[in-house]
Amino acid sequence: MEQKVQSKVIAANYMHLQFPSRSENESLARVAVAAFVTVLDPTMEQLTELKTAVSEAVTNAIIHGYDGGEGEVRLHCALKDGTVEVVVEDDGIGIEDIDQARQPLFTSRPELERSGMGLTIIENFVDEFFISSEPGRGTRVTMRKVLASSETLN
Amino acid sequence: MQIDKEVVGGVLVVRLRGELDHHAVEPLRDEIEQSLENTHYRGLVLSFQGIDFMDSSGLGLILGRYRTLSSRGGKMVLCEVNANLRKIFELSGIFKVVPVFESEDSALRAIKEA
Ligand SMILES: Nc1ncnc2c1ncn2[C@@H]1O[C@H](COP(=O)(O)OP(=O)(O)OP(=O)(O)O)[C@@H](O)[C@H]1O
Numbered sequence A: 001m002e003q004k005v006q007s008k009v010i011a012a013n014y015m016h017l018q019f020p021s022r023s024e025n026e027s028l029a030r031v032a033v034a035a036f037v038t039v040l041d042p043t044m045e046q047l048t049e050l051k052t053a054v055s056e057a058v059t060n061a062i063i064h065g066y067d068g069g070e071g072e073v074r075l076h077c078a079l080k081d082g083t084v085e086v087v088v089e090d091d092g093i094g095i096e097d098i099d100q101a102r103q104p105l106f107t108s109r110p111e112l113e114r115s116g117m118g119l120t121i122i123e124n125f126v127d128e129f130f131i132s133s134e135p136g137r138g139t140r141v142t143m144r145k146v147l148a149s150s151e152t153l154n
Numbered sequence B: 001m002q003i004d005k006e007v008v009g010g011v012l013v014v015r016l017r018g019e020l021d022h023h024a025v026e027p028l029r030d031e032i033e034q035s036l037e038n039t040h041y042r043g044l045v046l047s048f049q050g051i052d053f054m055d056s057s058g059l060g061l062i063l064g065r066y067r068t069l070s071s072r073g074g075k076m077v078l079c080e081v082n083a084n085l086r087k088i089f090e091l092s093g094i095f096k097v098v099p100v101f102e103s104e105d106s107a108l109r110a111i112k113e114a
């Protein structure tokens, strides 16, 4: 019974972070998410995958969304039933063709030595992954990763 | 991001340290390119021993240097890739493009024999 109460507390937890689109904030974002999920006691592999996925989404917001210029990136995290949800948002240029963007090796910026793997990495490193975007308005990437089975929590 | 560079028998050895993300990669790229020019593009060993995090920016760094060396007839190999990086290496197919060795010694030997 004691632990059931605790899992409800965990389910209600959330965190928001907003920061300017500066590349040094890429590590801030992934370390913050890693610290946020510590309560679920993830494996090293799960943590590496989650940090990599967050890093990809935040880097995309900075490089593509704001084209290396000024802007704000917002990160929302929530924990529910052993699953973490991370949302990365920018108010940048947006994505015209999301299906094309999600193709492995597709990049709009080969001259910056991008290899078009970021979204493919996210897709493989988390359990659920959506993109919504409006050209000229911005992009929102939502990912969910199961970090603990519901049995472990109950 | 710290790196440690050494030239062994004309071949540039770069030992990376820290987290290989977009923030780290940008200054690193120019530094490695400069050292490659100084060593006449003979060869490059990139050691990942000190790297515990890498994302697609690291892939871009590897593939970019691979392109530089290929176009100038030099060889490039990687070594000491730790378990944390296995999955991103496998997913990207980089294993198929650039050879990966266990140790720096075996990496250097492979370049010299090539
Ligand atoms: N936040 C964003 N805003 C605008 N465009 C984006 C955003 N995220 C992704 N894109 C578009 O989707 C493409 C694919 O993204 P992806 O992360 O897969 O590759 P990349 O960033 O180009 O290369 P890599 O991630 O391998 O460095 C980008 O080249 C860009 O055109």
Ligand SMILES: [Mg+2]
Binding pocket: A056, A059, A060, A114, A117, A118, A119, B056
């Ligand atoms: Mg990307």
